[in-house]
Amino acid sequence: MIEVxxxxxxxxxxxxVDSVSFHVRKGEILGFLGPNGAGKTTTMRILACYxxxxxxxxxxxxxxxxxxxxxxxKRLGYLPETPPLYPDMEVTTFLDFVAxxxxxxxxxxxARIEDAIAKCRLGEVRFKRIGYLxxxxxxxxxxxxxxxxxxxVLILDEPTSGLDPKxxxxxxxxxxxxxxxxxxxxxxxxxxxxxxxxxxxxxxxKGKVVAEDTPGNLTRRLQGAGAxxxxxxxxxxAVAEVLRGVPGVLAxxxxxxxxxxxxxxxxxxxxxxxxxxxxxxxxxxxFGLLGLSQVGMSLEEIxxxxxxxxxxxxxxAASDTxxxxx
Amino acid sequence: MTAVRNIAAIVEKEWxxxxxxxxxxxxxxxxxxxxxxxxxxxxxxxxxxxxMTAQQMEFGQKLSxxxxxxxxxxHNMAVVALFLTPMLTMRLFAEEKRQGTLELLAxxxxxxxxxxxxxxxAATGLYALMILAGLLNLAMLWHYSTTPPEWKPVATGxxxxxxxxxxxxxxxxxxxxxxRNQIVAGILSFCLFLGIWTLGWADxxxxxxxxxxxxxxxxxxxxxxxxxxxxxxKDVIFYLSFIAFGLFLAHQSVESxxxxx
Ligand SMILES: Nc1ncnc2c1ncn2[C@@H]1O[C@H](COP(=O)(O)OP(=O)(O)OP(=O)(O)O)[C@@H](O)[C@H]1O
Ligand SMILES: [Mg+2]
Numbered sequence: 001m002i003e004v005x006x007x008x009x010x011x012x013x014x015x016x017v018d019s020v021s022f023h024v025r026k027g028e029i030l031g032f033l034g035p036n037g038a039g040k041t042t043t044m045r046i047l048a049c050y051x052x053x054x055x056x057x058x059x060x061x062x063x064x065x066x067x068x069x070x071x072x073x074k075r076l077g078y079l080p081e082t083p084p085l086y087p088d089m090e091v092t093t094f095l096d097f098v099a100x101x102x103x104x105x106x107x108x109x110x111a112r113i114e115d116a117i118a119k120c121r122l123g124e125v126r127f128k129r130i131g132y133l134x135x136x137x138x139x140x141x142x143x144x145x146x147x148x149x150x151x152x153v154l155i156l157d158e159p160t161s162g163l164d165p166k167x168x169x170x171x172x173x174x175x176x177x178x179x180x181x182x183x184x185x186x187x188x189x190x191x192x193x194x195x196x197x198x199x200x201x202x203x204x205x206k207g208k209v210v211a212e213d214t215p216g217n218l219t220r221r222l223q224g225a226g227a228x229x230x231x232x233x234x235x236x237x238a239v240a241e242v243l244r245g246v247p248g249v250l251a252x253x254x255x256x257x258x259x260x261x262x263x264x265x266x267x268x269x270x271x272x273x274x275x276x277x278x279x280x281x282x283x284x285x286x287f288g289l290l291g292l293s294q295v296g297m298s299l300e301e302i303x304x305x306x307x308x309x310x311x312x313x314x315x316x317a318a319s320d321t322x323x324x325x326x
Numbered sequence: 327m328t329a330v331r332n333i334a335a336i337v338e339k340e341w342x343x344x345x346x347x348x349x350x351x352x353x354x355x356x357x358x359x360x361x362x363x364x365x366x367x368x369x370x371x372x373x374x375x376x377x378m379t380a381q382q383m384e385f386g387q388k389l390s391x392x393x394x395x396x397x398x399x400x401h402n403m404a405v406v407a408l409f410l411t412p413m414l415t416m417r418l419f420a421e422e423k424r425q426g427t428l429e430l431l432a433x434x435x436x437x438x439x440x441x442x443x444x445x446x447x448a449a450t451g452l453y454a455l456m457i458l459a460g461l462l463n464l465a466m467l468w469h470y471s472t473t474p475p476e477w478k479p480v481a482t483g484x485x486x487x488x489x490x491x492x493x494x495x496x497x498x499x500x501x502x503x504x505x506r507n508q509i510v511a512g513i514l515s516f517c518l519f520l521g522i523w524t525l526g527w528a529d530x531x532x533x534x535x536x537x538x539x540x541x542x543x544x545x546x547x548x549x550x551x552x553x554x555x556x557x558x559x560k561d562v563i564f565y566l567s568f569i570a571f572g573l574f575l576a577h578q579s580v581e582s583x584x585x586x587x
Contacts, residue, residue, distance in 0.1 A: 048433045049432075049433060050432050050433050050584070051584065070435050074435045080426060080429045080430070080433075082426045083426075084425070084426050084427040084429050084430035085425070086339075086425070087425070088343060088346050089346075100335035101332060102435065103328060103435055
């Protein structure tokens with residue numbers, strides 16, 4: 001449904017998006033993840049035919065965004081980063097205008113507007129001026145505007161920003177409900193959101209795709225880089241000494257432990273399972289091994305890992321997470 | 327068909343804004359008020375003059391209401407249009423850019439030309455309404471005058487004012503695409519309109535070819551005949567090409583800004 005091939009966008013000499021490629025299948029929900037300034041908004045604007053790409057190609061719903069923008073726009077619902085709203089219009093008037101410019105036929109217009117109002121829970125404010133709405137409600141009007149004409153493809157730039165926790169949950173449910181019939185790309189900084197709503201994640205950093213996988217796979221496959229938690233009966237300093245001698249151990253972080261006990265988080269080199277070695281070393285050192293467990297990396301950690309360090313790229317490559325660029 | 331529907335949607339939206347804010351009401355009020363003032367001045371002058379000519383019977387002929395009352399009003403209202411049209415055009419694109427709503431229009435299945443035309447027609451429509459509201463003043467001439475004025479110069483005068491103002495509106499639409507600050511757009515428009523207005527002052531039969539071209543570009547000179555009731559095709563074509571040029575610039579500007587962004 002969405003095919004992006006070597007997409008590059010340069011602002012003057014600054015490259016905001018650097019040969020990004022990914023595909024989204026029909027009915028899929030793709031999460032677009034990345035720190036501030038990563039190029040998420042820029043990519044989405046290109047897909048929505050708002051900006052032309054400097055290089056590369058993008059096809060949405062089978063049409064090239066550069067060659068047939070009108071066809072793309074007919075099939076597209078787009079929620080920009082700042083919801084595009086006319087402050088002096090009432091909510092229903094605004095939705096009526098949007099329905100007209102999106103080409104919703106006259107006889108369906110009323111039903112579509114009612115549907116969007118119901119889905120985005122705007123009933124209470126339908127006759128209020130948009131300028132008087134709170135930020136969360138404005139965001140919801142923005143969302144209503146995007147789903148109004150029941151488009152095949154939805155591009156949502158930070159759809160839950162500014163919403164209260166209850167609304168976030170309801171909006172996530174709404175987006176999940178859109179999957180299947182609609183193809184959705186959403187960007188966010190909130191990682192649990194991706195885990196909860198998206199079938200697949202593309203992580204982008206400094207304009208480049210650094211990882212692309214399902215949220216589950218990302219977590220699982222990067223676990224080699226996660227820490228091991230160790231609880232030992234014995235003197236802390238002595239145990240640490242022994243642990244440091246184990247091949248493959250990179251660092252040891254002591255943790256608070258009870259009287260006569262020692263606890264550590266052990267960082268091992270990526271892709272190496274040092275659990276057996278650790279256990280043997282502890283026992284041979286004459287200490288009592290009370291516990292040894294793997295601490296899975298949360299999506300947050302993976303995210304930080306992938307987007308903040310250069311080593312991240314190597315880590316990603318060492319695990320078998322699909323590397324798109326290196 | 328979709329093109330017409332799209333343009334109509336934009337026009338409707340702009341009119342909602344004009345009449346939902348003070349802009350339309352202020353413009354209508356100022357316009358009709360000044361129209362009324364100029365008209366009543368003209369009329370009282372006319373009444374005095376007629377009384378004088380009635381005494382000097384050798385003229386033997388009545389003064390024309392068209393010439394002494396209506397024509398000066400049209401000329402004065404052209405000056406008022408110079409001041410009021412920037413008010414109608416300055417926010418057309420500047421505000422959409424500032425609010426981020428241009429992103430909505432640009433990602434809807436509308437062409438840039440439809441957006442430009444919709445906005446131009448909305449402003450021109452409001453302007454036409456202003457002129458018509460002013461013309462209501464003239465209705466009393468038909469009602470009370472023993473020899474009512476000719477209607478034809480009034481019709482062509484209306485057309486002259488409309489076309490003349492539409493030139494400014496087209497240019498103002500273009501200038502509004504250049505900035506996200508509507509005040510800047512308004513001031514730029516006013517200065518440019520004033521500049522174009524003064525080009526007309528170069529109209530002098532003794533001038534060389536360069537000044538003739540300059541004078542030709544002055545939008546006021548093409549009003550003269552029309553206000554007198556003479557509708558010349560060349561004047562209409564001049565105005566229509568001027569408008570088309572302004573809209574062309576606006577369209578190019580909207581399109582290229584997106585390409586360069
Ligand atoms: N119109 C522009 N002109 C110049 N540079 C721009 C423009 N728009 C964006 N950029 C730059 O492009 C880069 C990517 O910006 P973008 O808005 O796509 O980031 P983002 O991933 O959406 O970030 P955020 O999470 O903060 O929304 C940034 O470095 C930004 O400064
Ligand atoms: Mg962004």
